[in-house]
Amino acid sequence: MNKKLVIPGQFLSSDVKNAGSGTYIDDGKVYSLLYGILNDKKRINVLPFSGKYIPSRNDLVIGTVIVVTPSNWIFELGSAYDGLLHVSEFPRRIESAQMKGVMSVGDSAIIRIKDVNPAMKVEITMRERGLRVIKDGRVIEIMPTKVPRLIGHSGSMISMLKKETNCEIFVGQNGRVWINGKDNDMDRLGEAIDMISRNSNASGLTDMIFKFLRNESDVEDDVDTNTVSEDVEDIQTDDVEEVSEDTSRKVDMLLDPEDE
Amino acid sequence: MSKPEKFFDDKGLRLDGRRIDEIRPMKIEVGVLSRADGSCYLEWGNNKVLAGVFGPRELHPRRMQRPDTAIVRYRYNMAAFSVEDRIRPGPNRRSTEISKVSREAFEPVVLTHLYPSAVIDVFTEVLQADAGTRTAAINAATIALADAGIPMKGLVSACAVGKVDGKLVLDLGKDEDNYGDADLPVAMTQDGDVTLIQMDGNLTQDEFKEAMELVKVGCKQILEIQREALKGKFDQFDTEEIEEETVAEAPKSEVEIDETVEVETEVVETEEEEVVETEEKVEEEVVADDENDEEPDENTDDEDVEEGETNE
Amino acid sequence: MSEVMSKLKKDYVYNLMLKGQREDGRAFDEMRDITVETNVIDKAEGSAKVQYGDTQVLVGVKLQLGTPFPDSPDVGVIITSLELNPIASPTFEAGPPRENAIEMARVTDRGIRESGAIDLTKLCITEGEKVWMIFIDVHVLNDGGNILDAASLGAIAALMTAKVPAERNGVGEDFMMPVRQMPVGISVVDIGGELIVDPGRNEEVVCDTKITITSNQDGSICAMQKSGEGALSEEQVLKAVTLACEKAAKVRENYLLKI
Numbered sequence: 001m002n003k004k005l006v007i008p009g010q011f012l013s014s015d016v017k018n019a020g021s022g023t024y025i026d027d028g029k030v031y032s033l034l035y036g037i038l039n040d041k042k043r044i045n046v047l048p049f050s051g052k053y054i055p056s057r058n059d060l061v062i063g064t065v066i067v068v069t070p071s072n073w074i075f076e077l078g079s080a081y082d083g084l085l086h087v088s089e090f091p092r093r094i095e096s097a098q099m100k101g102v103m104s105v106g107d108s109a110i111i112r113i114k115d116v117n118p119a120m121k122v123e124i125t126m127r128e129r130g131l132r133v134i135k136d137g138r139v140i141e142i143m144p145t146k147v148p149r150l151i152g153h154s155g156s157m158i159s160m161l162k163k164e165t166n167c168e169i170f171v172g173q174n175g176r177v178w179i180n181g182k183d184n185d186m187d188r189l190g191e192a193i194d195m196i197s198r199n200s201n202a203s204g205l206t207d208m209i210f211k212f213l214r215n216e217s218d219v220e221d222d223v224d225t226n227t228v229s230e231d232v233e234d235i236q237t238d239d240v241e242e243v244s245e246d247t248s249r250k251v252d253m254l255l256d257p258e259d260e
Numbered sequence: 261m262s263k264p265e266k267f268f269d270d271k272g273l274r275l276d277g278r279r280i281d282e283i284r285p286m287k288i289e290v291g292v293l294s295r296a297d298g299s300c301y302l303e304w305g306n307n308k309v310l311a312g313v314f315g316p317r318e319l320h321p322r323r324m325q326r327p328d329t330a331i332v333r334y335r336y337n338m339a340a341f342s343v344e345d346r347i348r349p350g351p352n353r354r355s356t357e358i359s360k361v362s363r364e365a366f367e368p369v370v371l372t373h374l375y376p377s378a379v380i381d382v383f384t385e386v387l388q389a390d391a392g393t394r395t396a397a398i399n400a401a402t403i404a405l406a407d408a409g410i411p412m413k414g415l416v417s418a419c420a421v422g423k424v425d426g427k428l429v430l431d432l433g434k435d436e437d438n439y440g441d442a443d444l445p446v447a448m449t450q451d452g453d454v455t456l457i458q459m460d461g462n463l464t465q466d467e468f469k470e471a472m473e474l475v476k477v478g479c480k481q482i483l484e485i486q487r488e489a490l491k492g493k494f495d496q497f498d499t500e501e502i503e504e505e506t507v508a509e510a511p512k513s514e515v516e517i518d519e520t521v522e523v524e525t526e527v528v529e530t531e532e533e534e535v536v537e538t539e540e541k542v543e544e545e546v547v548a549d550d551e552n553d554e555e556p557d558e559n560t561d562d563e564d565v566e567e568g569e570t571n572e
Numbered sequence: 573m574s575e576v577m578s579k580l581k582k583d584y585v586y587n588l589m590l591k592g593q594r595e596d597g598r599a600f601d602e603m604r605d606i607t608v609e610t611n612v613i614d615k616a617e618g619s620a621k622v623q624y625g626d627t628q629v630l631v632g633v634k635l636q637l638g639t640p641f642p643d644s645p646d647v648g649v650i651i652t653s654l655e656l657n658p659i660a661s662p663t664f665e666a667g668p669p670r671e672n673a674i675e676m677a678r679v680t681d682r683g684i685r686e687s688g689a690i691d692l693t694k695l696c697i698t699e700g701e702k703v704w705m706i707f708i709d710v711h712v713l714n715d716g717g718n719i720l721d722a723a724s725l726g727a728i729a730a731l732m733t734a735k736v737p738a739e740r741n742g743v744g745e746d747f748m749m750p751v752r753q754m755p756v757g758i759s760v761v762d763i764g765g766e767l768i769v770d771p772g773r774n775e776e777v778v779c780d781t782k783i784t785i786t787s788n789q790d791g792s793i794c795a796m797q798k799s800g801e802g803a804l805s806e807e808q809v810l811k812a813v814t815l816a817c818e819k820a821a822k823v824r825e826n827y828l829l830k831i
Contacts (some may be wrong), residue, residue: 007490033411051409064578080316080378088313106579119327293714294626312659341616341632342710383659
C-alpha cells in the first residue's frame with residue numbers, strides 16, 4: 001500500500017496513461033496539483049487534505065436557504081456556487097405567496113444537485129423521495145474531502161456510528177452531516193465525527209472511533225438506550241429508508257472503484 | 261540608523277555574519293488561522309508575516325465575475341506597527357502595487373479555470389517588517405494556498421538579490437536594503453520560470469546575469485524549506501501504535517460493566533469484536549480506495565456519496 | 573459579506589444555552605483559555621499577542637512626538653485604531669473600518685483613557701508644543717468571537733511593555749510607559765435572561781445583546797458599552813457589572829500582573 005504525502009508540483013510518475021484526479025501532466029511526467037495523499041494503487045490520484053466543495057451533478061447535499069424569490073429558493077451549499085431550487089422542483093405545488101411558508105431564510109434541506117452548467121449555475125431538485133426540509137436534529141460541518149472517510153469502506157464507519165449511537169445520519173457530499181437522535185447520543189456522535197475529521201489520515205480509524213464510543217457509553221447511562229431507539233424509530237419514515245438502499249449501492253461504487 | 265561603514269568583514273561575511281549567497285533563517289508554520297481555508301505564519305530574519313487564503317468563494321460584486329475562470333485577489337497589507345515609524349493603516353500606493361505584482365506571481369501556477377466565476381482571496385499581513393516583505397509574503401501565501409487545497413502546478417518561491425558595495429548578495433538585510441545599490445526581488449516556480457521580477461538601483465547586464473544565478477540558488481533553498489514545512493504538518497502519519505493500543509484495550513471495557521448486565525454485554529462485545537476485525541482488514545484499503553468526488557482536473561464519474569438512515 | 577447561519581445551528585446553540593450549556597462545554601461564567609505573549613514585535617515600542625480561544629489579536633504600541641491638543645496642552649495623546657482585517661474572517665471585507673470596527677476601537681480606547689491607565693502628564697515634553705503621541709493599533713488576525721475583550725487585554729498588555737523611545741528622538745532617556753491602572757474589559761451577552769461571559773462566535777451571532785464593562789484594580793468601572801439590537805433589564809445590567817468586575821480581576825491577576 002502506498003500512502004504518501006505529496007505537495008503541489010511534486011513528481012509522481014512517468015506513467016502518463018494513468019494520471020488521475022489531482023494531478024497534471026507536463027512533458028511526459030505526472031505531477032501533483034494538490035497538497036494531499038497519493039493513491040497510486042491503480043490510477044495515480046491525489047486526495048487533497050482540504051478544499052471547498054464543488055457542486056457536481058447528482059450530488060446529494062445539505063443546503064441552507066439564503067434568498068427566497070417568488071419562484072425560487074437560493075441555497076448556500078458551502079461552496080463558491082449557490083444552488084437554485086425552482087418552485088417546480090419542489091415535490092408539491094406551491095403558490096408564490098406560500099414560498100416563505102415552505103422554506104425561509106436559514107432553513108436547511110437535503111437536496112440533490114440536478115444540473116451544473118459550465119458557468120457553474122447550479123440547479124437543485126427536491127422531487128425525489130427522501131429529499132426534504134430538515135426540521136430537527138443537528139447539522140455538523142466537516143471538510144468535504146473527509147466525507148469518504150466518514151462513510152468508510154462499504155459504509156463500515158457510518159454503520160458502526162449508527163449502531164453505536166442510535167442516531168440517524170445523513171452525509172451530504174458538501175461535508176454537511178445531518179444527525180438526529182437523543183441529545184446525549186448526538187453529543188457523542190458529534191464528538192466521534194469531529195474525531196474522524198481530525199484523524200482522517202490515521203489508520204485503524206474505525207477501531208479508534210469504536211473504542212471511543214464504547215468507552216463513552218460505559219461512562220454514560222446505558223438505561224436510556226432502549227428509549228432512544230424507539231424515539232428514533234418514530235422519527236423514521238419510509239422515505240428515509242429508501243434513500244438508504246440507494247445509498248449503500250452508491251457508497252460501494254465510490255469506495256470499491258473499478259480496480260477490484 | 262545610519263549607513264554602516266562597511267558591509268563586509270575581513271572574511272567577506274556580511275553585517276549579520278552571512279555569506280553572500282546565504283539566506284536569513286526561515287521558520288514556517290502551516291494552518292494557524294481557524295477561520296481561513298488555508299493559512300501560514302512565516303518568519304524570515306526579522307520579518308513576520310501571516311497569510312490566509314479564502315476560497316474559491318463567491319465573488320461580489322457580480323460584475324467582477326468571469327464566466328470562464330476564477331480570479332485571484334491578493335492583498336499585501338502592513339500592520340501600522342510593523343515598521344520603525346508608524347504607518348497609517350489601510351492601502352497605499354506601495355501596497356497596491358505590491359498586491360498587483362504578487363497576485364500576478366501566482367496566476368501562472370494556480371488552476372483558476374477550474375472555478376468559473378469564483379474568487380480565490382489571498383490575504384497577507386506584514387506584522388513586522390525587516391527587508392524583503394513582499395517576498396516573505398509570497399513565500400507564506402504559496403503555503404497558505406496549498407493548505408487551502410487550491411490546485412497549483414507547483415509552489416512559488418521568492419527571494420531578493422541586491423548589490424552592496426559593488427558586490428552581489430542574496431536576500432538583502434535591512435541595512436543592505438536601505439543603503440545598497442540595487443534590489444532585485446524575484447519569484448519563481450520550481451522550474452525556474454520567473455513570475456515576479458522588479459528592480460531598482462543600478463546593475464550592469466553582466467551583474468544582472470550573475471544576480472539571476474544567485475537568486476535561483478536562494479529560491480531553491482526556500483522551496484526546500486517550504487516543502488519541509490508542508491510535509492511536517494502531518495507527521496503523525498502512520499499510526500500503527502494507535503491501532504495496536506486499540507486492539508489491546510478494547511476488551512477491558514467489559515470489566516467495568518455491572519455484573520447484572522454482563523451476560524448481555526458479552527454477547528454484544530463478541531459481535532463487536534468481529535466487526536472490528538473485519539474492519540481492520542478493510543481499513544488499509546479504505547485509505548487507498550477513498551475516492552474524492554471533488555476532482556478538479558478530471559470529472560469523469562458522477563457517483564454519489566450519500567447516507568440515509570436505517571434503524572436496526 | 574454577511575453570513576447566514578442556519579436556523580438549526582442557531583436553535584442548537586440557543587437551546588443548549590437555555591439548558592444551561594454551551595457549545596464548547598464551558599460554564600456561563602467561564603472564560604475561554606487565554607494566552608498573552610508580550611514583546612512579539614520588535615519594531616513596536618510595546619506589543620502583545622492575545623488569544624481568547626480561537627480569537628487572535630495582535631496589538632502594537634508606537635510612539636511619536638507631536639503637538640498636544642489646544643485644550644490639554646500638558647498631556648500626551650492616545651490614538652486607538654482597530655481593523656477587522658479580511659484575513660480574520662470570511663465575513664470581513666477589505667476597506668476602511670466600518671461601524672463595528674470603529675465601535676470596538678472606541679470602546680478599547682475608552683477603557684485605556686478613562687481609567688487613567690497612562691499618566692499622560694509624564695508624556696508631556698514641552699507644554700503646548702511637544703508631547704508623546706501613543707498609537708495603539710489592534711490588528712485582528714482571527715475572529716473566533718469576542719474580539720473586543722481580546723483587544724482590550726492586548727492594549728493594556730502592550731502598553732505595560734512599551735518603552736518610550738526618548739533617546740532615538742533626542743528628548744532624554746528612554747523610560748517605561750507610565751502605566752498606573754490595568755483596565756480589563758469583559759463582555760457579557762444575554763441569553764433568555766441569563767448572562768454569559770466571553771461569547772464565542774456562534775454565541776455572538778445568536779445573542780443579539782452584549783454589554784462590555786471595563787473595570788480597574790479597585791473594582792471601579794471606567795467604560796461601558798451596550799451593543800446589539802436587544803434590551804437589558806436594570807437587574808441584568810447590575811448583574812453584568814458584578815460578573816464583569818469579578819472576571820476582570822481574575823484576568824488581571826493571571827495575565828497582567830505577571831507581565
